[in-house]
Amino acid sequence: MSKSRSFSIYLLKEGFDASNALKDDHALDDAVAGEALPEGSTLFVLDNAPTPPWWKGYFGIQKDLRQALKGAVVFLPVDDRVFAITFGHVYHNLLDTSYEYDFGLRVTLNCLDPDKLKSTDILEPSGAKRQRTQMPTDSDLTYFDFDQDTTILKSLTGKVKDEHKNLFKHATGASNIRVSSDVTPDGLPELCEKLLTLYEDDAYKTTFPGLQNISPVRDPSVLATLDGLLLDAVINKSDSLSLSVPEILNYHDGLWATFSGAGGGLIYDDVFIGRYYDYLQLRGVSLNTIDIEALRKHCLNLTDEDGQPRGERHSVYKCLIFDTTLPESGETYHLCDGNWYLVDTDFVSQLSTFLDPFCTASSFPDFTHENEGEFNEAVAAAGAGLICLDKSSITPTGQKAVEPCDVYEVQGGKAVLHHVKISTLSAQLSHLFNQGTNSIHLLRDDKEARDKLKALVSDGAPANAQEAFTAPIDEDKFKVVFQIVTHKDADAKALNFPLFSRISLMRALKDLRRMGIEAEFAFIKDATPTSEGKKKKRKSKTDEADAGNDNDEAEAA
Incomplete structure (x- = not known):
């Protein structure tokens, strides 16, 4: 019986082959011969020189220890298409634009047994949240907490259907497909031909219904x-833009990153869109000269603390998260991981139909303050029966702090928990909606949390009204109100939110409703002057280091 081997297979887009699918600065060698290569294929080999591991010098080890990265990619023509089969850590040498991003996932959806799934990778676009869920036994998609309305399925692993077991028994699909097979080199063309047939099949729409609310965009003119x-x-530095590393990360070694493509950049210990703007300014690149090719050429590079590459390098284009609407059609689109998605028009309409009835006029005054904290304190000080609980915590001892709300009041016999947030940025709103549901879950599940809330409320309530303020807590009568400070017109209701923030809000409201909690959202008028192109201030320890030690920072090519 032949030995089973692991293959990682990409399908190149039409027009791409071995001559143009690799990045210009790739370090692969095409002068290496292979006697058993399939006919018509092209081989590139990664043969890095061995280097000492970092811990050799760290511990002062005298023995000559060296390690090296080795790998290869084989470009294999099949019919009118070309496949790239990779071995080792070489996939990042492929141009992000050269391969079909949904190839592996679609093939996997078409060949897996829907009742024998093992692992999923999902993306929640509202906060760029990525999550991997694994099951110890064969399971269907419902066991993975996959919500088709709020998340994008990025990768799937499981056992294949009986009719495909002659190809492979297990498969994992994302942009590429990873399979274990005993196929010989001369059998690779036939394997890839069958994978191409599976990719072009739409049977998965029946096997996995409900995955069509968010679908890929292929039309070149629309793109x-x-x-x-x-x-x-x-x-224009739009507030609707954000930047995120487009993969699940291992944070054990810390997150350090730099940019390249326009020259060397500083090393940062965090990633967000402002860092990219800082990099362009550092390199003297005017935003007015930026085009799509520049976004594809510029890269976000993950490094260690000393600036040494970790191997992961992604184009800025692939790292951007953005949603927009075409003025002519009114259709809504979302950019994530370098790919555009069309969001079903009926689904978008359903979002507004569901959310708009929850929108109410805010009882809070206009926002004229420097920050949320000052506003919350001012609201509580000016309004009878309002208590500021901003920056307080109801978390049981030893756990991470959870705010009960920003402003507390009793209304109609219920404890009203007001959660306040400035801006309609997707990530900020995701945090707000999570805060609203998390505090209720904690109050429902933990007596110590309720006792802490009662103590906070008693301290802030008038001496002769403490019992009236705490009674709803004892009676488990709560109401949640999300208060969003914005310059936008409140009459637009849910349309004021980015697409995936609407989806996150819908999920939060459904969650609260299932618990029997009344909930609303409202818009507070931002009466502060608008500022064109204003950058949000974000502080980290790297900001301070950059200010005084620019010349000491490591640079990456």
Whole structure:
């Protein structure tokens, strides 16, 4: 019986082959021969020189210890398409734009037994949250807490259907498909031909219904229009843009990153869109000269603390998260991981239909303050029966702090928990909605949390009204109100939120409703002057280091 081996297979887009699918600065060697290569294929080999591991010098080890990265990619023509089969850590040498991003996932959806799934990778676009869920036994998709309305399925692992077991028994699909097979080199063309047939099949729509609310965009003319809107957003520093590492990370070694493509950049210990703007300014690149090709050329590089590459390198284009609407059609699109998604129009309409009835007029005054904290304190001080609980915690001893709310009041016999947030940025709103549901879950599940809330409320309530303020807590009568400070017109209701924030809000409201909690959202008028292109201030320890030690920071090519 032949030995089973692991293969990682990409399908190149039409027009790409061995001559143009690799990055210009790749370190692969095409002068290595292979006697058993399939006919018509092209081989590139990664043969890095051995280097000492970092811990050799760290511990002063005298023995000559060296390690090296080895790998290869084989470009294999099949019919009118070309496949890239990778071995070792070489996939990042492929251009992000050269391969079909949904190849592996679609093939996997078409060949897996829907009742024998083992692992999923999902993306929640509202906060760029990535999550991997694994099950110890064969399970269907419902066991993985996959919510088709709020998340994008990025990868799937499981056992294949009986009719495909002659190809492989297990498969994992994302942009590529990873399979274990005993196929010989001369059998690779036939394997890839069958994978191409599976990719072109739409049987998965029946096997996995409900995955069509968010679908890929393929039309080149639509993609060009969307890229134009994205470019405008980058140039104008739109608040609807964010930047995220497009993969699940191992944070054990810390997150350090730099940018490249326009010259060396400083090393940062965090990743967000402001860092990219800082990099462009550092390199003297005007935003007005940026185009889509520049976004594809510029890269976010993950490094260690000393600036040494960790191997992961992604184009800025692939790292951007953005949603927009085409003015002509009114259709809504989302950019994530370098790919555009069309969101079903009926689904978008259903969001507004569901959310708008929860929108109410805010009882809070206009926002004229420097920050949320000052506003919350001022609201509580000016309003009878309002208590500021901003920055307080109801978490049981030894656990991470959870705010009960920003402002507390009793209304109609219920404890009203007001959660306040400035801006309609997707990530900020995701945090707000999570805060609202998390505090209720904690209050429902933990007596110590309720006791802490009662103590906080008693301290802030008038001496002769403490019992009236705490009674709803004892009676488990709560109401949640999300208060969003914005310059936008409150009459637009849910349309004021980015697409995936609407989805997150819908999930939060459904969660609260299942618990029997009344909930609303409202818009507070931001009466502070608007500022064109204003950058949000974000502080980290790296900011301080950059200010005084620019010349000491390591640079990466």
